[in-house]
Amino acid sequence: MPIPGAVTVQVRDQNLALLGVVSDFTELNVISRFNAVGAFVLKIAAGDEMADLLIPGNGLVIRRDSKVLMSGPIREPNWDSGPGKGTLTINGVDDMALLAGTTCWPNPTAADSAQTDPVSKISGVVAETAMRALVNLNIGPGAQASRKISNLTLATDGLHGAAVTKQLNQFDSLLTVLQDIAKTAGLGFRIVQVGSNLQFQVYEPADLSATAKFLSGVNLTSASYSVTYPTCTKAVVVAGGETSARKVKVYTRADAAFPGPWIEQFIDKTDVDSTAADVTAQMDQAADEALTTGAAQANLTMTPIDTPLLQFGRDYTVGDQVSCQVRDDFISDVVREVNIQFDAQNGYTATASIGSSDATDNNFAAKSDALIGKIINRLRRVETRKPS
Template identity: 55%
Template sequence: MTSTALRVYVRNSTLERIGQVDDYTSLTVIPRYNAIGSYVLEISADSGKANLLAEGNGLIIRTADGTLVDSGPIRTVDWSRSKDDSGAGKLTVGGVSDTEVLARYTCWPAPGSAIGAQADAVYKISGAVAETAMRTLVNVNAGPGALASRRNALLTLATNGNRGPTITRQLNQFDSLLAVLTDIANAAGLGFRVVQVGSNLQFQVYAPVDRSGTARFAFNFGNLTDADYSTTPPTCTRALVVAGGQSSPRQCKAYDRADPLYPGLMMEQFVDLTSVDTASVDLAAQMDQAAEEALSAGAGQGSLAISPIDIPQLRYGRDYQVGDTASAKVRDSWMTDVVREVTLTCTASDGTTVKATVGSSDGDGTVARIYKFLAQLKRDMGRVKTRKAA
């Protein structure tokens, strides 16, 4: 393998390292910011390491200098062979990052009670620092503080850094834990992930680093091979938040935020808080929080895909990471935004190449639009069920 090749280690179901795969033919790994990453590895079925690559095991992927790229369980192992193949064929192994564990859980209205005793219609976060609120949600729904029947024995929490602003919000019953964490983190300007630390999976919250002054990519710098920039218009520049209307008087408020990409475009969006009692002492904070999330999620997007070249002065993993803010020159202007995901592709002969996505990772593709529509539909249906249960 080349000196820049990614290092791959295999772990078993208890996270014990059981070997290294150093003869794979290709590997693509995509760590993502506040989302589930993925990887695909190909290896000859004749390899003596092939038997390690089984469902239930997982991979730990590091750069040549030892920096963790991602870790996560193996989900698929596919075997194929053509009639012209003189060997035993090849294995294609697919997996996801350990952050996927958060997608297995929902946010219970009363996480300390059994499923038959879920009398509360909502779970409320009131005046908590964003990181503390995120850690609490993970702890009581999946971590050490969860019911024994729900507790993931491998999941731990990193030390609380008390990062982010104070938030107040109400969760629909049984909302996706991962979706709620993503909403809170994105609105608070925080990052989160689950990675293997020792013999545990650790939930971590972090403040992304602004490296726009040092992580700079441009063709004339010799550290960029191609770039593709696109924009999509906002879906919400005016949030119409409506609270109460059932057992309490109805209250409505509009929140405006002009979009810098499309300053003349006005897009209204209804934000449903009708399950919230308008007599609540923190009503204003809940409405403000809901508006902030709607406006942030509906903002116009700029997406920049770049293929940077690692040079001695600037290398992925050492000088910038997923979640950091970087700069790239688009035509004659500098674009500064978050590195949303990085695709690292490695072959035994060519070493590692890097393709980074700066700015929105949603793009305007059909799959992304369908996913966002279904996610919004699920949230709306959750609100309807909450109202009926109240």
């Protein structure tokens, strides 16, 4: 049962070879997330000819036309009794799970017994180059044999993003480190199947706010927004204090939409030597990450309708910047997540969420302030409006 818009579901084996197309399923749910691990759920009659291939070790490649929406391994097949041979429900995650299951070793090319360094450091390297190096040395072509994923490749380095200076603690989560770097550099990253290999890609999200517009009554059935209070407007970063003198630096990022006392947050960088030449750059990086994560959150959830002129997976995807009509205003921000659902009774729906404190485009802080300001001003106008 194909989905409108030429969405196809292919089965792959453990070597990423394509085994066939699942053409007759009852439900499909794909949750695509920006810079995070997505997931899929597929329901199929247990007697279907493709059912025996839907086992752990194999995986799915889900496409919209020629573009891969998601690829990833099958994790949990579940069988329920019912008509015929019953129903098989397949749960899985996208290939970004490789990053979530990996730690950053202090000396990734050395043997296990040589991992004695408490920290490792990125010093003044372009963000994309730093991200590629972390993946390459920990699980990619440059990793030691016991950690190398043989079919993982890296896309060409596009040299995106500003220089990064960052100290990593031993065995930090690789996914979390990449998210932190991408957040401040305004970048997106993903792992997706390309041909017979997996490929780690870093990219600059597209600004489609002028062309990807969602309007009430046209291609938007519903929309809602929410705003949450900031959790950090003043970062108190402390370096040194263990083997070197303590250094304290305070960073403030005021939020005009939420006037009032500051909200301080202690950022522990006491593992950083305060006499190091790049200590200030490391403290700046840590403060930027804390203030970005702790900023007020503005979240918009919308239910778009695919039209011949604007379709998810073909014309926009997660990470892109789009515009959505909310009452009398247009709100522009990053598509954080899209939940695609299809079943025989309700057909195809795509629910998108845009914006949040984790948005990672280059001008997030300015756009987030504008979005929150619009919402707060509108609420204030409603609250002060006199009854007729």
